[in-house]
Amino acid sequence: MDDSKETGRVEAFSDGVFAVAITLLVLNIQPPSLSTPQLLVDSALSDYLRHQLPMLLAFVTSFATIGIMWINHHRLFLHIKRTDNTLLVLNLLLLLMIVFIPYPTALLAQQFAVYPSGNLAAKVYCGTDVIMAVCFNLLWHYASFRNRLLSKDADPLAVRAISRQYAFGPILYLISFGLAWVNVPASIILTFMLALFFAVPPRSLRLLP
Amino acid sequence: MDDSKETGRVEAFSDGVFAVAITLLVLNIQPPSLSTPQLLVDSALSDYLRHQLPMLLAFVTSFATIGIMWINHHRLFLHIKRTDNTLLVLNLLLLLMIVFIPYPTALLAQQFAVYPSGNLAAKVYCGTDVIMAVCFNLLWHYASFRNRLLSKDADPLAVRAISRQYAFGPILYLISFGLAWVNVPASIILTFMLALFFAVPPRSLRLLP
Amino acid sequence: MDDSKETGRVEAFSDGVFAVAITLLVLNIQPPSLSTPQLLVDSALSDYLRHQLPMLLAFVTSFATIGIMWINHHRLFLHIKRTDNTLLVLNLLLLLMIVFIPYPTALLAQQFAVYPSGNLAAKVYCGTDVIMAVCFNLLWHYASFRNRLLSKDADPLAVRAISRQYAFGPILYLISFGLAWVNVPASIILTFMLALFFAVPPRSLRLLP
Amino acid sequence: MDDSKETGRVEAFSDGVFAVAITLLVLNIQPPSLSTPQLLVDSALSDYLRHQLPMLLAFVTSFATIGIMWINHHRLFLHIKRTDNTLLVLNLLLLLMIVFIPYPTALLAQQFAVYPSGNLAAKVYCGTDVIMAVCFNLLWHYASFRNRLLSKDADPLAVRAISRQYAFGPILYLISFGLAWVNVPASIILTFMLALFFAVPPRSLRLLP
Numbered sequence: 116m117d118d119s120k121e122t123g124r125v126e127a128f129s130d131g132v133f134a135v136a137i138t139l140l141v142l143n144i145q146p147p148s149l150s151t152p153q154l155l156v157d158s159a160l161s162d163y164l165r166h167q168l169p170m171l172l173a174f175v176t177s178f179a180t181i182g183i184m185w186i187n188h189h190r191l192f193l194h195i196k197r198t199d200n201t202l203l204v205l206n207l208l209l210l211l212m213i214v215f216i217p218y219p220t221a222l223l224a225q226q227f228a229v230y231p232s233g234n235l236a237a238k239v240y241c242g243t244d245v246i247m248a249v250c251f252n253l254l255w256h257y258a259s260f261r262n263r264l265l266s267k268d269a270d271p272l273a274v275r276a277i278s279r280q281y282a283f284g285p286i287l288y289l290i291s292f293g294l295a296w297v298n299v300p301a302s303i304i305l306t307f308m309l310a311l312f313f314a315v316p317p318r319s320l321r322l323l324p
Numbered sequence: 325m326d327d328s329k330e331t332g333r334v335e336a337f338s339d340g341v342f343a344v345a346i347t348l349l350v351l352n353i354q355p356p357s358l359s360t361p362q363l364l365v366d367s368a369l370s371d372y373l374r375h376q377l378p379m380l381l382a383f384v385t386s387f388a389t390i391g392i393m394w395i396n397h398h399r400l401f402l403h404i405k406r407t408d409n410t411l412l413v414l415n416l417l418l419l420l421m422i423v424f425i426p427y428p429t430a431l432l433a434q435q436f437a438v439y440p441s442g443n444l445a446a447k448v449y450c451g452t453d454v455i456m457a458v459c460f461n462l463l464w465h466y467a468s469f470r471n472r473l474l475s476k477d478a479d480p481l482a483v484r485a486i487s488r489q490y491a492f493g494p495i496l497y498l499i500s501f502g503l504a505w506v507n508v509p510a511s512i513i514l515t516f517m518l519a520l521f522f523a524v525p526p527r528s529l530r531l532l533p
Numbered sequence: 534m535d536d537s538k539e540t541g542r543v544e545a546f547s548d549g550v551f552a553v554a555i556t557l558l559v560l561n562i563q564p565p566s567l568s569t570p571q572l573l574v575d576s577a578l579s580d581y582l583r584h585q586l587p588m589l590l591a592f593v594t595s596f597a598t599i600g601i602m603w604i605n606h607h608r609l610f611l612h613i614k615r616t617d618n619t620l621l622v623l624n625l626l627l628l629l630m631i632v633f634i635p636y637p638t639a640l641l642a643q644q645f646a647v648y649p650s651g652n653l654a655a656k657v658y659c660g661t662d663v664i665m666a667v668c669f670n671l672l673w674h675y676a677s678f679r680n681r682l683l684s685k686d687a688d689p690l691a692v693r694a695i696s697r698q699y700a701f702g703p704i705l706y707l708i709s710f711g712l713a714w715v716n717v718p719a720s721i722i723l724t725f726m727l728a729l730f731f732a733v734p735p736r737s738l739r740l741l742p
Numbered sequence: 743m744d745d746s747k748e749t750g751r752v753e754a755f756s757d758g759v760f761a762v763a764i765t766l767l768v769l770n771i772q773p774p775s776l777s778t779p780q781l782l783v784d785s786a787l788s789d790y791l792r793h794q795l796p797m798l799l800a801f802v803t804s805f806a807t808i809g810i811m812w813i814n815h816h817r818l819f820l821h822i823k824r825t826d827n828t829l830l831v832l833n834l835l836l837l838l839m840i841v842f843i844p845y846p847t848a849l850l851a852q853q854f855a856v857y858p859s860g861n862l863a864a865k866v867y868c869g870t871d872v873i874m875a876v877c878f879n880l881l882w883h884y885a886s887f888r889n890r891l892l893s894k895d896a897d898p899l900a901v902r903a904i905s906r907q908y909a910f911g912p913i914l915y916l917i918s919f920g921l922a923w924v925n926v927p928a929s930i931i932l933t934f935m936l937a938l939f940f941a942v943p944p945r946s947l948r949l950l951p
Binding site (some may be wrong): 126129130131133134135136139140141142143145146147148149152155156157160161164174175178179182185186189192199314315316 | 333334336337340341343344345348351375378379409411412416419420423424426427430431434436437438439442443444445448480
């Protein structure tokens with residue numbers, strides 16, 4: 116088996132999980148059914164769509180979150196070229212969080228729409244993000260430690276840039292989690308900014324001296 | 325990493341999203357459940373199936389729409405050979421619209437079946453198509469601008485043919501969107517013709533002199 | 534683009550559709566929910582599982598049907614090596630039938646369980662199979678006509694063996710469809726035998742002289 | 743067709759089925775809907791989440807089970823390099839069990855949460871595991887018998903190590919099935935230990951002298 120092929124199936128399986136998880140999100144926004152035809156008159160439909168706005172926002176947010184996680188997974192596996200049993204298990208752990216993420220997102224959107232003063236959903240949401248950040252770090256550190264599973268020609272600067280960017284993840288998400296106990300909107304805004312931070316490749320952040 | 329492989333995972337992930345989105349459509353047409361056995365007598369079942377006809381039409385329409393979008397995505401990535409972070413984000417934007425499309429289609433089918441005089445669903449449907457056409461243009465123009473991410477041996481005539489065909493997209497879909505405010509059936513017919521227009525490869529349209 | 538790669542994405546997308554369609558089937562069999570806890574006592578659960586038997590049979594039948602269709606699709610694309618726009622459209626048509634098949638199967642299982650004397654569901658089921666057989670023939674004849682899209686080194690005997698086996702498809706399924714009007718169990722048994730007939734590779738059928 | 747490619751599509755299709763099956767699991771845990779807003783107050787939501795704990799445990803268990811099955815499937819296909827019709831059918835049989843597994847898992851979680859004294863769900867669950875273990879053995883023994891479908895350079899020690907580990911599967915799962923008739927918790931604990939046993943590659947078990 117040549118060097119370039121070993122991660123093929125892990126990537127294919129992971130791509131499948133990401134693709135299904137990101138597409139299932141749409142099941143949370145449903146048009147009014149034919150059994151309630153009165154909701155289909157223009158004026159009632161307009162109200163119906165307006166009430167669905169928080170679910171639509173949760174859909175776009177979950178989609179962006181899982182999409183950014185996929186970009187990160189893709190970025191890591193540009194460098195990871197070999198697999199072993201531990202990597203497969205750590206990757207499964209990460210995919211478990213990916214598959215789970217629509218749940219706390221819908222929870223957050225619904226509680227925020229109805230009882231903006233509650234903060235339980237925000238705690239669950241931010242707690243999930245902390246675990247996700249830890250999973251990404253576990254996977255990356257296991258693979259990159261002494262170049263264990265990296266390509267022989269992996270760029271050491273790029274590898275270190277990713278390690279540095281990821282090191283901030285758990286800490287920053289923990290701050291966001293702490294904020295959820297005192298100020299939900301601030302916590303949500305910080306979480307969104309963190310998502311954008313991880314959407315950008317580490318080099319362009321000039322984290323390296 | 326050799327030139328021919330770089331888009332492998334973007335295509336695999338996109339294929340997954342297209343495949344899930346196109347298959348989930350069938351969840352909108354359900355047989356009568358065992359909890360309403362009286363609906364399973366031939367005569368009642370016949371009525372049941374007849375009433376499901378608008379949903380069946382929406383299913384076939386959504387399937388054709390997403391299928392044609394997949395053919396277009398496939399066509400673009402025959403030429404696109406490299407990726408960068410911006411392309412990944414633009415591709416995610418396009419996939420967001422793909423995943424969303426069953427929603428306005430079901431909305432349109434249901435309103436048209438019950439209140440053909442309403443036009444809110446048609447506006448939402450055509451509006452979605454406008455954004456979809458813009459997303460396709462963004463992706464293609466970003467990738468093809470000065471051959472940024474195209475294969476070195478990309479055929480310049482084929483590239484220009486796609487650019488020309490796509491340039492018509494947003495304008496034509498905007499006309500269809502405008503029509504939705506005055507004449508819903510005309511708007512729907514134009515939208516279907518546009519879908520067929522984008523199902524045909526640009527060269528065979530002889531858009532080139 | 535080298536000869537061996539051209540069908541890669543059509544196969545990946547088709548594999549995705551087959552995989553999602555075959556897995557979604559399980560959504561039709563649900564355990565009793567926590568909101569009806571009395572159904573979870575051993576004796577009640579035993580009744581519940583017994584009543585779910587027709588749905589379980591429909592699940593296994595649909596799974597086998599889609600699985601055999603996948604084996605056939607796989608077999609055809611061992612020979613098909615090039616794609617064009619018409620092939621993509623014919624493949625989409627075939628996938629439309631694949632995605633649709635769980636619907637008539639569930640319909641058949643439910644009507645047969647409750648009103649075995651009805652035959653509307655059997656007509657819908659066998660009618661779907663006729664169209665499916667026609668779609669397979671369209672795809673294969675388009676690709677294999679004068680070796681249009683086949684591999685240059687495609688074995689002419691294997692190609693002719695597939696063509697012969699497939700030629701029987703629409704006729705045999707039409708007979709099954711006709712039987713559905715007079716004798717539902719006979720029609721179902723014939724359909725199952727046809728599925729097995731198409732699960733076996735044509736050469737081992739010794740259809741060639 | 744070169745030796746290394748023949749199993750490409752079987753693996754891609756199987757990866758798709760595993761990916762969809764593992765992701766669909768999340769549909770079993772739903773947040774309270776907007777139609778019951780009173781459940782979204784912090785105190786009620788806290789109760790709601792606590793009551794969902796058995797479903798959450800079933801979700802994690804099913805995810806781990808399917809994930810470990812995927813690791814095993816991946817491990818076998820590192821050695822399997824050729825396919826034939828029988829292998830495709832045996833693989834479909836295995837995938838049927840994979841797709842089915844969320845059903846007995848949810849059944850077990852629900853009965854255990856409400857009527858821990860019942861054992862019907864545990865019997866169904868362990869019975870499914872026995873069939874799954876048999877399917878894995880069928881696939882592996884068919885492929886590895888006289889190296890029928892293995893890579894020419896397959897390591898005979900690794901092949902024998904897998905065969906030995908798998909030989910224990912059906913027997914051990916049968917013991918767990920027997921335990922379900924007398925002591926449900928003991929049966930569940932043994933099943934989980936077996937899952938971990940199959941998550942570990944056979945060589946590191948030092949099963950070889």
